[in-house]
Amino acid sequence: MDVNNPIIENIANPHELERMFRKEPEAFKNSFSYAWEQNPDSQVLAVWNERLHFKETANTEKATLLKKNFLSIGILAILAGISTRIMLHFAEQQAIAPINLIFGILPFIAAYFVYNNPPKKNILYTLVSLFLISGFYINMLPIENTDSIILAYLHLPIFLWVLIGLAFTGNEYGIGSRRLAYLKFNGEFCIIYASMAISGMLLSALTMQLFTFVGMDIEEFYFKNVVLFGAAALAVVAAYLVSRNLKLAKNIAPYIAKIFSPLVLATLLAYLITVIWVGQNPFLDRNFLISFNGILLIVLAVTIFSITESGTDEKKNISDYINFALIVLALLIDSVALSAIVFRLSSFGITPNRIAVLGVNILIWANLIWIMLSYIRFLQNKTGPSTIQDAVTKYLPLYGLWAAFVTFTFPLVFN
Incomplete structure (x- = not known):
């Protein structure tokens, strides 16, 4: 037996062999080859031989899978760019509405999720059917700028966003953690896409x-031919990068949430104080009511983004109290907006715009109440953060149902 080989010297000491491997993996592998040749009957070295070679095989399989995924996402990105450019051509000819451009992007992102995480046949058929029905229906509508059709155009992306969520969650669509992962995906997607878009604008x-x-x-x-193609293709590539656990987005997202939440809170408080001071009235000023609802959506988006990035830490920190303050502020804004909408409905009559805004404000108001009550219980140490996350994730399908209702019924009812 060769006493100069450290593996042979410690062949009866598993702890020392493990320590040697972890300290210097490459040196261990070099010494192992000789030790295995000299001791082919050793059960200890046989186990190490399988371990080392299995790891190499696993890495090869992983590299092959990565190459396959990269090829598939490349094809989907190119198809997205080509489809979007073709749709722009027909939109310029006024053969189709410009809203069709989203069908050059969103179905391909959904296709990647389905490819990456194949769902059951009933979910796959549901996704394909709803995308096809949506595309067919929206192109059956007359190309005109009536209120009901514009509302359909505005709500269709929300409905398709929920469909992409179904593609993302797959067979686990009913599990809260998967829905939460989808919300996190959206935040990280925006970060990655914005980074690539800025680089693209500089290049352009x-x-x-x-x-x-x-x-x-x-x-x-x-x-x-270049910017539009790139914008569509990059959306699919960004989805791929986020799904590959790109550290850039995952490391930055929590910090953005922590920075933006207090800034948004301070800005909105200053804005609302100024509005009250100058005497703006959302009950009579239609444009101000629209901006009020825009502020509400921003606060809701920032709050949800902050909640999804806060993790599952049971320990409360300043971010939780800022989030709670944002929710209370959003609830206050929504209550004023609801009152103004009801006032305008009773004073000026029913229009599709007022019904649509009333519906979405009622949805948001109920969601905010649920989140606020969950936060109160969390701050009182009665529940964990998962209760707050459930209040966010379990409500998502309702937004999709309302968006579908407006998209598919308003043009028929109000035209």
Whole structure:
């Protein structure tokens, strides 16, 4: 027996072998080859041989799978870019409505989720059917700017967003943690997409400036054929990067949530105090009521983003109290908005816009009440953070149902 080989010296000491491997994996592997040749009957070295070679096989399989996924996402991204460019052409000819551009992006993101996490056949058939029905229905509507059709255009992306959520969660669509993961995906997706979009805009500005130096104006061509294609393709690529657990988004998202929550709270408090001071009235001023609802949606989005990024830590911190203050503020804004909408309905009559805004405000108001009550119980140490997250995730399908209701019924009822 060769006493110069450290593995042979410690062949009867499993603890020392493990320590050697963890300290210097490469040196261990080099020494192991000789030790295994000299002791082919050793059960200890046989186990180590399987362990080392199995790891190499696993890495090879992982690399092959990664290459396969990268190829599939590349094809989907190219198809998304081509589809969006074709739809822009028909939209410019006024053959289809511009809203169809979302069908050049969202179905391909859903397709990637289905490919990456194959669902049961009934879920797959539901996804395909609803995407096809949505596309067919929206193109059966007349291309005109009536209130009911504009509302359908505005609510369709929300409905399709919920469908993508179904594709993301797959067979686990009823599990709260998967819905929460989908919400986290959206926040991280926005971070990644914004980062790539900024880089793309800088490249576009540089490219057009370079062509300007030689007397060529390529702005229109470049935006239609390069920027639009890239914007659609990058959306699919961003979905892939987030699903691959890209550390950039996952590391940045919690910090953005912690930074933006207090900033939004301070800004909105200052804004509301100013509004009261100058005497703006959402009951009579339609434009101010619209901005009021816009503020409500921003507060709701920031609050949900902050909740989803807060994790499952049972220990309360300043962020929880800021989130609670944001929810109370959003509830106050929504209550004022609801009162103004009811006043306008009773004073000026029923219109599709007022019914749509009333419906979404009632939905948000109920959701905020649920989240606020959950937060109160959490701050009183009666429940954990999962209760708050349930109040967010379990309510998501209702937004999709309302969006579907407005999209598919309002153009028929109010035209």
